[in-house]
Amino acid sequence: MVDIGRTALxxxxxASIYSSIVPIVAIRRGYPRFILSARNGLLAAFALYTLAMGxxxxxxxxxxxxxxxxxxxxxxDLPVAYKISALYAHRTGSLFFWGWLxxxxxxxxxxxxxxxxxxxxxxxxxxxxxxxxxxxxxxxxVGDIFARNPFPLLDGQGLNPRLQNPGxxxxxPLLFVAYAAxxxxxxxxxxxxxxxxxxxEWVPGIRRWALLGWCALGLGNVVGAWWAYGELGxxxxxxWDSVENASFMxxxxxxxxxxxxxxxxxxxYLTLWTMGLIVxxxxxxxxxxxxxxxxxxxxxxxxxxxxxxxxxxIALLVILMASPGILIAKRAQLRDASRPSSxxxxxxxxxxxxxxxxxxxxxxxxxxxxxxxxxxxDRPASVDRIWFDYACGSMLxxxxxxxxxxxxxxxxxxxxxxxxxxxxxPLVPCVIGAIAVFATGIGNWYAVAAIVCGLPLMTILSEWxxxxxxxxxTKGENLFVAFPQLIWSNRPRYGGFVVHIGIIMITVxxxxxxxxxxxxxxxxxxxxxxxxxxxxxIYRGLDHRDEMVYDTATGRxxxxxxxxxxxxxxxxxxxxxxxxxxxxxxxxxxxxxxxxPAIRSTPADDLFSSLRAYDxxxxxxxxxxxxxxxxxxxxxxxxxxxxxxxxAFWPERRQKKEVQSITEREGPP
Amino acid sequence: MSFAIGxxxxxxxxxxxxxxxxxxxxxxxxxxxxxxxxxxxxxEQIRSVMEEIEFDSEIGNTESEQYQELAREYRRRLxxxxxxxx
Numbered sequence: 001m002v003d004i005g006r007t008a009l010x011x012x013x014x015a016s017i018y019s020s021i022v023p024i025v026a027i028r029r030g031y032p033r034f035i036l037s038a039r040n041g042l043l044a045a046f047a048l049y050t051l052a053m054g055x056x057x058x059x060x061x062x063x064x065x066x067x068x069x070x071x072x073x074x075x076x077d078l079p080v081a082y083k084i085s086a087l088y089a090h091r092t093g094s095l096f097f098w099g100w101l102x103x104x105x106x107x108x109x110x111x112x113x114x115x116x117x118x119x120x121x122x123x124x125x126x127x128x129x130x131x132x133x134x135x136x137x138x139x140x141x142v143g144d145i146f147a148r149n150p151f152p153l154l155d156g157q158g159l160n161p162r163l164q165n166p167g168x169x170x171x172x173p174l175l176f177v178a179y180a181a182x183x184x185x186x187x188x189x190x191x192x193x194x195x196x197x198x199x200x201e202w203v204p205g206i207r208r209w210a211l212l213g214w215c216a217l218g219l220g221n222v223v224g225a226w227w228a229y230g231e232l233g234x235x236x237x238x239x240w241d242s243v244e245n246a247s248f249m250x251x252x253x254x255x256x257x258x259x260x261x262x263x264x265x266x267x268x269y270l271t272l273w274t275m276g277l278i279v280x281x282x283x284x285x286x287x288x289x290x291x292x293x294x295x296x297x298x299x300x301x302x303x304x305x306x307x308x309x310x311x312x313x314i315a316l317l318v319i320l321m322a323s324p325g326i327l328i329a330k331r332a333q334l335r336d337a338s339r340p341s342s343x344x345x346x347x348x349x350x351x352x353x354x355x356x357x358x359x360x361x362x363x364x365x366x367x368x369x370x371x372x373x374x375x376x377x378d379r380p381a382s383v384d385r386i387w388f389d390y391a392c393g394s395m396l397x398x399x400x401x402x403x404x405x406x407x408x409x410x411x412x413x414x415x416x417x418x419x420x421x422x423x424x425x426p427l428v429p430c431v432i433g434a435i436a437v438f439a440t441g442i443g444n445w446y447a448v449a450a451i452v453c454g455l456p457l458m459t460i461l462s463e464w465x466x467x468x469x470x471x472x473x474t475k476g477e478n479l480f481v482a483f484p485q486l487i488w489s490n491r492p493r494y495g496g497f498v499v500h501i502g503i504i505m506i507t508v509x510x511x512x513x514x515x516x517x518x519x520x521x522x523x524x525x526x527x528x529x530x531x532x533x534x535x536x537x538i539y540r541g542l543d544h545r546d547e548m549v550y551d552t553a554t555g556r557x558x559x560x561x562x563x564x565x566x567x568x569x570x571x572x573x574x575x576x577x578x579x580x581x582x583x584x585x586x587x588x589x590x591x592x593x594x595x596x597p598a599i600r601s602t603p604a605d606d607l608f609s610s611l612r613a614y615d616x617x618x619x620x621x622x623x624x625x626x627x628x629x630x631x632x633x634x635x636x637x638x639x640x641x642x643x644x645x646x647x648a649f650w651p652e653r654r655q656k657k658e659v660q661s662i663t664e665r666e667g668p669p
Numbered sequence: 670m671s672f673a674i675g676x677x678x679x680x681x682x683x684x685x686x687x688x689x690x691x692x693x694x695x696x697x698x699x700x701x702x703x704x705x706x707x708x709x710x711x712x713e714q715i716r717s718v719m720e721e722i723e724f725d726s727e728i729g730n731t732e733s734e735q736y737q738e739l740a741r742e743y744r745r746r747l748x749x750x751x752x753x754x755x
Contacts, residue, residue: 003671004678011682018686036689044685048678204714266718410731411722411739418732466728474727490721 002067005055006146012048012103013136015041019129023122035122039110042129046103049136053100056093056145060086065156068147069093075158075589077549077559082159085168089159091293091306092143094172098289099135101180105209106132109184113205120202123191131183134315138308155558158589167227174220175247179285181213182254186282189275190323193330203264203274208649210261213281214254215645221247222506222638233595233610235519235626237634238510240388245368246291249361250284256357257281262492263350267411270351272327272334277354279323284361286316291368342413349406356402360395367391389514397452400507403500404455407463426458427451445515453504460497487647495648502640505633512630513606519626521612526619533627535577535607540567541619543581548588557588566611566621570600582611582623606631712750719743 019041026034056069060083065071073086073093088094106128110121139145159168185206192202224244225237238244257277260270290312327334342348367383374381408422434450437443464483471482487494520532524539531537548560564584570577583596597610608626615621719740726736 004674007671007675007678011678015682015686033689037686040689041686044682048682051678201711265714266721408730410725410735412731412735414732414735422730463728463730467724470724470727490717490724493721 001055005052008048008051009140012045015045016133023126065153071149075156096139098176120191127187161594171224178213178217184209189278246288252361253281256354404459430454498644502637505637509633513628523622536571538569562586584611605629
């Protein structure tokens, strides 16, 4: 199977190189049949890539430890789901999986848009095939995904215990789905630009691909934070690590992109800016593996320097140098068809939001790259997390506030008086709420949250109330029918509003958990008590269970883990809040001790306990205890982002109907 | 066995890629490079924007004067698309 997989991969590479060159020659020479041949080349590349993927999955599921990837990241006792995930736990395997998604999406896109974007197709095929060829080259030639293990093993080294978490089954695939979707957006935007088609014609065609990428990346980041929080044992979910930032930056740019696409679609405005964002978002998706593969050191996770890094760096340079050249050459085509009469307009507010988003991404990039740049100058230095908190955190608060202002500004031109009138209704209750919070002394940051997060929330609720009433008035709908009908009538807009509610929840969660958290690391003996905030922590003792399977001949551990569990009771006053059992595990296939924190979550706060060290002799344990307020709202907010994304992504039924009726009248196109 | 499958894969790939070049050209093939104007989708898009600005005006987000200008602009665009369709 391995030889078949390798042959299929090399053939897929050949087919994709063919499909990346032939359409361009065919257009210039006027050979349309060769464009169809190139399209078939892309289909063949997908089929061959899928065959190679099948061969690799077969090797993983049948424990073929003669393959390096399987031997390094899988083992006989690994559950099936994690055996499959071992594919992208490997440095080349992650690119292999991502490349396969690109080939799958390319086939879907080419098939889906075969008529609608037919004139863009040759260029789109060429660019998609070139991207695919790059990934195939990396996985088949540079990284050699099917590399043989020189020392045949009876069992593999297994998957890192920290990766044996449901997060591993969700977080990386979501990021790869997002990155592959952004490749589709880039290929067809560039294709349309090269073909000379104005933005108003191609933006609607790829909006949903951009939305898919944005949604998957946002959800992937939230799941990544949830995974880090529940698995890593330090009680946090985000440390501005280079790997985290590498997936955060494209999300920021994609957020800006979706807003500028909406503006482009509605008002034919910001075409050049939209194109710039498409290029930047795609470039940042390549920056992500550049960081993960060791291009920039990460304290959290990554592969720590692989031969793939220079190739990713070259690809990034090519995109960053060639794309602006194309944009400049085609600038006449990217001229806006309309301009707002004033910057105090919905268009101006969208532009400001875009600028803030790009600024956050720029500052994050600068701070992330600073250690690497200092290394190159032989002046090593690290960037403290606090710089990120101050620089990016403050701009994110401005952004959330803007979410409340944007919907209140009218299209084309507004006046300060009209804006103030619109702002007054939602802002007054927020200011009253903030003063009340300030007066009660709960916390000044909560007062800030009451204004910053309260305004967009009130704006959304106010628009929903006014919209529902308007429908009730004009269409005679019952209020309970009018509201869902309102949401369904303009899914991109109200899906976006639901996403905004998710972002508000996440902001509240971040503010609460980062400004008002409390932590203690204490060594306790059975019966000892400690106090943290209003809680009393009572340590009762240790429980040790050895669940390892040993080799009967050598006594060497083969699989399983030895679990040491602390018994902790948390009380508030006289009443017991919960019992917690944080673990510290020694895995047979890992030399390090891996903590399994215990978390009790409520909407008000999280109680987090992690066992850092223990002594079975005297039964003492070193416990890391945290009280993290409002963390749950991060995950709920992630759910709202997903829901809003689905609403906005849902296809427009009316359009289908009209196309259908036109087809019935006029016959097929 | 692997060698034979490899040869088969090469032949199958060559056949799939080469088929459009070798078969007799149809008129549909010749259309490939032609711009296909999806006018119905654009009309639908303009209508949805018109509905949105109308709604913005109804709930007071867009001032009446701006709404009138926008409505005129989109009506012009829609008429242009309708004309193109005819």
